Amino acid sequence: MIAKWIKFQILDTERQDWTRGYNTARQYFERESSLDVPYEHTEGAYPLGRWLSDQRRSYRAGTMSSTRADELEELGMIWDTADAQFAENLAAARAYHAQAGTLAAPRHATALDKPVGQWLTNLRRPGGLGKDPERAQRRAEQLAAIDPDWNPGQLGWTVDWQRHYTGLRVLLAAGGTLDEILPGVTYRGDDIGRWLARQVRDWARLNPEQQHRLGEAGVKPAARPQKTAARNNTKTGATKGSDAFTRGVVALAQYIRREGKTVVGRQHVEELPDGTSVRLGIFLTNQKSRRDRLTDHQLTALANLGYHWAQ
Structure with missing residues (x-):
């Protein structure tokens, strides 16, 4: 009778x-x-959230039968929230990588309605993958399976550099x-041309792996100008002034060609x-202001760009 009472009152319930x-x-x-x-x-x-939490607790404690565990897994049970x-978020990262070719996402990037850029930024911080070493390792491997260079800081360069390098490729x-x-x-909104010009100019500042990767893409450092001894200070100053004027005219021609006008704001800076x-x-x-001291060649160069005061 006691056994029946336990069966009906406890086990069946x-x-x-x-x-x-x-x-x-x-x-x-x-x-x-x-x-x-x-x-x-x-x-x-019915308190479904609490019931599911109880099932996870039972599963972790090893008191859940394998039959029930299998039934819940077939249903789509999430054992670890x-x-x-x-x-x-990893699914969103895959979607972003499929579009951009990299996980070097800017912070504002989204995919599948997830803030994937901020999520990746958080993961790259110390301890961002979690305190559990095994879980952190597993997560790092999952990210590396999508993009081996998902954390460029470990390679010695920034996320911004990695994103521009991907754009170049x-x-x-x-x-x-x-x-x-x-x-x-x-x-994808990044000026790859300007970035590439900086890499060529600042080649010596890149680490060996960056130089290697750019070299594989055919990029070479800027040729170093040959140094020649100046005969006198006057000639050196004139040469520097001539070079500056030439750069200014080149920049001016580039600006006019792009903007279609000769008026330039006083604070405008043009990148060559x-x-x-x-x-x-x-x-x-x-x-x-110093047109009376310009050479005929310099005045002609400015006049040809449309500046009547140089004629």
């Missing part, structure tokens, strides 16, 4: 409770296609040439393909 919870979970999954249920969520009056959230793979990738040529910056507004003002 527990079985009925589990069946009710399972059926409620199944109905929720059929509607939401997920069992990522908040702890406080109720289905009608932290890993479930990571898996959702994509443009070259699409049939572009290095001669065509000039400032103003962009990929070699990465040189020219304070174009100030350059133009200076030439106009």
Whole structure:
């Protein structure tokens, strides 16, 4: 009699409770296609979130039967909610990589309605993959399976550098040439041409692996100008002034060709393909104020660009 009482009052009641919870979970999954249920969520009056939490606790403690575990797994049970959230963001990371070819996403980037850029930024921080070493290692391997260079800081360069380098590779793979990738040529909003000019100019500042990767793409450092001894200070000053004027005219021609006008704001700075910056507004003002000291060649160069005061 005692055995029967235990069977009907305890075992059967527990079985009925589990069946009710399972059926409620199944109905929720059929509607939401997920069992990522908040702890406080109720289905009608049934505390589904708490029931699922109890099942996870039983599973971790080893007191759940294999039959019940199998039934819940077939239903889509999420045993670890932290890993479930990571898996959702990882899916968004795959979607972003499929579009951009890299996981060096800017912070504002999104994919599958997930803030994947900020998520990746958080993961790259110390301890961002979690305190559990095994879990952190597993997550790092999952990210590396998508993009081996997902964390450029470990390689010695920034996320920004990695993203621009990827843009360069994509443009070259699409049939572009290095001669065509000039400032103003962009990929997904990044000016790859301007970035490339800086790499050529500042080659010595790159680490060996960066130089190697750029070299494989055909990029070479800028040729170092040969140094010649100046005969006298006057000639050296004149040469420097002539070079500055030439750069100014080149920048001015580039600006006019792009903007279709000769008026330049005083604070405007123009970037040349070699990465040189020219304070174009100030350059133009200076030439106009000292036009009586310009050579005929210099005046002609300015007049040919449309500046009547140089004629």
